[in-house]
Amino acid sequence: MLLVLAMAMTGTIFTDLIIYRTCLITLGINETECLILHNNSSSEEALKINTKVQPHASLILMxxxxxxxxxxxLLSLFLGPWSDKYGRKPVILSGYIGISLTYILLSMMTNWEVGPWYFLLTYIPMALLGGISVLMLASICYITDITDNNERAWHLAWLDALISLGLLVGLFSGPAIYQAYGYTAVFSVASVLCTVATLYTFFIPETIQSRTSGICDIFAFMLVKDIIDTCIKKRDGFNRPLVWSCIACITLLLIDYQGNLAIGYLFASARLGWTVDQFSIYIATSVVIGIFGTIFGIKLIRRCTGFAEATIAIISVTSSLCAALVQAFTWQSWHMYLSIGVGVFGNLSRPMIRAILSKAVPEKDTGKVFSLATFVETLLPFTAASLYTFLYSQYMPPLYPLPVWFFSVAFYATTIIILIYIQIHMKRNIISFTPLREDNDSIIDIY
Known part of the structure; x- marks a missing residue:
């Protein structure tokens, strides 16, 4: 929660920083005109400047x-199966340390009058140590280790809810700190929060005990072979369609999320003339409604109706699809808030799908399967974010309706089709685990 708080309070501020430095340094526009983007972003002059600045800023964000x-x-392919053997804590610590270093560097570089491209250097430590994707991989594996099948979906939903709580606090506090103290203060506070989160991790118990540290084996290609053996090879008792369908759904949902994240502020600024504060209020409202929809949605939908996880996920994705349609036809501010209400159950799908996936594999192979899922989730959304930003830069407001949101509609529709297949498949098949003997006579459990 602390980590996401830090990321939330800096996300929009970082985008704003890139836009401002692009205007001031890259394009050489005078400071008075660039400040209009902060002080009067809804003015006609600000919209003209945005038309020049945003294509350059979109490329940097891409x-x-x-x-x-x-x-x-790529790192997730190794760290998932490695954590199955040597423990979750080292992987969790790696993610926290990398993100902490990134914010420490950002807090220093904002004091320097450098071009916007230089800020990308600060994200190298985060990338080399795994970043948020590896951290989420280890966290989900950790929760899977300490929960049973009946309660796992509930705990994964709480993970999403508490992440959303950190997002909510960050979205409110980030602009306030920026308005009072500037860019440096925002990234400095984020650095402190990430450092505290890192220190806390030292006190959580390890769920997998190993006699060796395994440092030398992190990049052993045998780990990748283990993933292939577990997830790809055709074996008795291994129901590949279910596993791969879950991975496909998670990936498509993350593509939508990353794409919306990449263009959300740019769209609100160009279409509606929103400032950072206005956009933060919108996101905060979205988070509050999302938390409500996640926690109470599970209680009401699952416990009152008895629907299976796949059915709840279908309801959730349908809610998100309707929200994307509302955004495509947005031309007034209240339309954006209408999309929040329509998408109230949008966050239910991810914990439901992860719960299905966790039940479909043996406990000893959790890291391997989620490692593959994380690899696909992390790699493909970059393509999606690039596609979103490229399409947005080519077809910007005042074009109406905005074509970029129909990408989300297409991805959500595809996800619903796959979830229907999962629901039918689960009714027809029984999950079982088959112990198979490898060539080296060791016994492994394969689903």
Missing amino acids: SKSFIESIFPS
Whole structure:
């Protein structure tokens, strides 16, 4: 929660920083005109400046997504199966330390009059140590270790809810700190929060005991072979369609999330003339409604109706699809808030799908399967974010309806089709685990 608080309070501020430095340094526009983007962003002059600035800023933000995606996705292939053997805590610590270093560097570089491209250097430590994707991989595996099948969906939903709580606090506090003290203060506070979160991690108990540290084995290609053996090879008792369908759904949902994140502020600023404060209030409202929809949605939908996880996920994705349609036809501020109400159950799908996936694999292979899921989740959203930003830069407001939101509609529709298949598949098949003997006579459990 502390980590997401830090990321939330800096996310929009970082985008604003890139836009401002692009205007001031890259394009050489005088400071008075660039400040209009902060002080009077809804004015006609600000909209003209945005038309020049945003294509350049979009390219920088796309490059940032590339740095955050490529190496962490490859790293997740090794760290997932490695954590199955040597423990979850080292992987969790790696993610926290990398993100902490990134914010420490950002807090220093904001004092320097450098071009916007230089800020991408600060994201290298985060990428090299795994970043948020590897951290979420280890956290989900950790929760799977300490929960049973009946309560796992509930705990995963609480994970999402508490992450949303950190997001909510961050969205309110970030702009307030920025308005009072500037960019440096925002990134400095984020650095402190990440450091506290890192120190806390030292006190959680390890769930997997190992006699060796395994440091030398982190990049052993045998770990990747283990993933192939577990997830790809055709074996008796291993129901590949279910596992891969879950991974496909998680990936498509993350593509939508990353794409919306990449263009959300740009769209609100260009279409509606929103400032950072206005957009933060909108996101905060979205988070509050999302928390309500996640916690009470599970209680009401699952316990009152008895629906299976796949059915609840279908309801959730349908809610998100309707929200995307509302955004596509937005031309007044209240339309954005209408999309929040329509998408109230949008956050239910991810914990439901992860719960299905966790039940479909043996406990000893949790890290391997979620490692593959994280690899796909991390790699493909970069392409999606690039596609979103490219399409947005080519077809910006005042074009109506905005074509970029129909990407989300297409992805949500595809996800619903896959979830229907999962629901039918689960009714027809029984999950079982088959012990198979490898060539080296060791016994492993394969689903």
